[in-house]
Amino acid sequence: MKRSSFIGVICLFLVLMVVLSCNQKPKEQPKTSIDNAQWWKEAIVYQIYPRSFKDSDGDGVGDLKGIVEKLDYIKSLGVTAVWLNPIYTSPNADNGYDVSDYRDIMEEFGSMADFDSLLAGMHQRDIKLVMDIVVNHSSDQHEWFKQSRSSRDNPYRDYYHWWPAEKGKPPYRYSLFDAKGDAWQYDSLTNAYYLHYFAKQQPDLNWSNPKVRQEVYDIMKFWADKGVDGFRLDAFQFAAKDTTYPKFPDGFEKDFIQYYAMQDGLHDYLKEMNEEVFSKYDVMSVAEGAGRNFEDAHKLVDQDRNELNLAYAFEGVDIPKYEGYDLATMKEVFTKWDQEFAEDGWLSIFLANHDQARMVSRWGNDSEAFRSASTKLLNTFILSMRGTPYCYYGDELGMTNIDFDSISQYQDIAAINGYQKALSEGEDMDLFMEKLNFGSRDNGRTPMQWDGSTNAGFTSGTPWLPVNPNFAEINVQVEDSDSNSVLNHFRAMTQLRKQNPILVYGDYKLIMPEHPTVYAYTRTMDDKKLLVLLNFSKESSTVSLDKNWAASPILINNYNDLDIIDNSLKLKPFQAVILNIN
The missing domain is CATH 3.90.400.10 (Oligo-1,6-glucosidase; Domain 2)
Incomplete structure (x- = not known):
């Protein structure tokens, strides 16, 4: 072929390619409606109670090196941030919530070098660290x-x-x-x-004193300069007080939150803290408690307030009682909080923490028959709601309440002093102990269950709090190798959330509000819609669906199958399903 002919063919080929490409429809780009995206909105927070997570030196107390040993496990969960309960120097009257030195590490937990190693290890794995700051009060040994x-x-x-x-x-x-x-x-x-609003070993700091405030800001800068990614302010809604100490009405303690929370001056302190600390670092900020009402909560976290990032409200987590709870109340509470913050502010979503008994024992059914399914359901709820989810260590396994026989087995100061108060007031102590056994904070603080060896692999020594006897059946080693385990369902849910921004930012809408046993809602963003169905019952429950929904792709299911009858779903006990209903 002559050179001129060859060039002509090449030119003709290029012209044809241009014509064809012009006739093709452009590839549609994915739509998004994410305004004000922030890493802390997309975070999946894993709360670690350091005394109970992993002991590296055999003294019976979890420590920082123990957490370092388990960083790959934490990474495997799919979480993106860790909230660490206090690790500062403390006499331990309240397990570290009585701080005697805010710039040093409790000897039981290790050294500052251990902390630096932990922080570096987390950041190497793209995991952020949120520190607990306890500044409503200090230790009396400070x-x-x-x-x-x-x-x-x-x-x-x-x-x-x-x-x-x-x-x-x-x-x-x-x-x-x-x-x-x-x-x-x-x-x-x-x-x-x-x-002292808490124990006598925890005297309250006087926040009306500007020197106190500056001390605290300097402490926070110390940790932020180390690279800490966020702060959780313990009991901070109580920090502002009327220093004329007026007399409160008789019986005020029955609703003490109205007199203790969000008093005059608190917002000024937070604005000052934001200006001094939060605005200078890319950190997440959240305070324990959200005040007395929605107005208080909005003033804490609305974007134009320049105070905090997230509201951490107790109304939801306080629903379960010794006598049980009503699903309708759960629907109402979580729905009203979501709707209230749909346009401005941001919520924390959680069902457990270090101040509660175990999630499945309070919210689900911890019997052998239903523990696994109901824990999966509860984790599905946390990880499919709008807001930043907080998952408490051990709840990814379905750890349960421990059964204590006497007050001598309790370590929690709230339990011990509560027992003495009830005794002095002539309460029915048998009933008191039954309620304590159900709701005690020590239930949520028993050692992490790693394997079936002595003390569940938590320690080679004597654990500071007894290991739950069911550790042989409920532990990381057993569940890691079981594709149907609570642990692997948790991992599936974190991946689903990270892959679908709709679960973070999408609109939430309660459906079937009158259904007695099923909590159902949709998450919607742009042209995508997901349906979440949660059967909070040990019996099967039937729901009727739109005719187009029944055949929708299943994104998550805590059982291996789903019973579909015409346009109805028959949900098994504690079945949790997420459908893509586009």
Whole structure:
């Protein structure tokens, strides 16, 4: 072929390709309606109670090196952030929530070098670290308090709340952890009372003192400069107090939140904290509690407020009681919170934490027959709702409440002092112990169940809190190799959430609100719609669907099959299904 002819053929070929490409429809790009996307909205948070996660040195207490050992496991869960309960130096009156040095590590947990190794290991695995900051109160062993109680004219005196005894007994304040329920503790050294909303070893800091506030901001900057990715402010909704200490109405303790939470000055403190700390770092910020009402919660987290990122409301997690709970209440509470924050602000979604008993024992059915299915259902709920999900260690396995026989087995100061208070007030102690066995915080603090060896692989020594006897059946080793396990269902749900922004940002709508046993809702974004069906019952439940929905692709199912009869689904006990109903 002549060179000129060859060039002509090439030119003709190129012309044809251009014509064909012009006639083809352009490839449609995926639509998105994600406004104000943030990493902390998309995060899947895994809460670790460090005393109970993994002990590396055989002293019976979990530690930082133990967490480092298990970082690959944490990564395998599909979570993207870890909330670590307090690891600071502490006398441990309240398991670390009484801090005596905010810039050092509790000896039981390891060293600052261990912390640096943990943080680096998390970041290498693209896992962020959220620290617990306990600054409503400190330990009575903190140097600030030692100085404060040493004399009335000490420079640290106003770091805490004091009432001189010569003025008589101070107006009554209720303490959540005190054996007598009294939040004023007499101190003979200066003939005065100090205030403690929690245990007497946890004196409340005086946030009206600007020096206290600056101390706290400097502490937070210390950790942020190390590379910490977020802060959870413990009990902070109680930090602002009227320092004239007015008398409260008789019986106020029955609804103490109205008198303790979100008092004047709190928003000023948070705005100042935001300006000093949060605005200078790419950190997540969340405070324990969301105030007394929706207005309080919005003021905490609406974008234009420049205070916090996420609301952490208790109304949902407080639903289950010893007597049980009504599914209709759960639907109502979670739906109203979602709708209230559909346009502005952002929510935390959780069913358990270190202050609650085990999730499946409170919300589901922890019997051998239904534990697995009901735990999968609960994890499906957490990971399919709008908001940032928080998953508590061990709930990815279906760990259950432990059965204690006597008060001597409890370690929690709230349980021990609560028992003494009930005893002194003449309560029915058998009933008290039954309720404590159901709801005690120690239920949620038993050691992580890693395998079937002695002490569930948690420690080679004597664990600080007993291991649940069911560890041989419920542990990581057993569940890791079982494709139908609670653990592997949890992993499937985290992957589904990460692959589908609709589960993070999509609209939520409750459907079938009157159904007595099924919690059903849709998640919608642009032209995509998902249907979540959760049967909160140990009996089968039937739901009628739109004729086009019954044949929809199944994205998640905690059973191996789904019974479809015409346009109805017969859900098995505690069956959880997510359908793509586009």
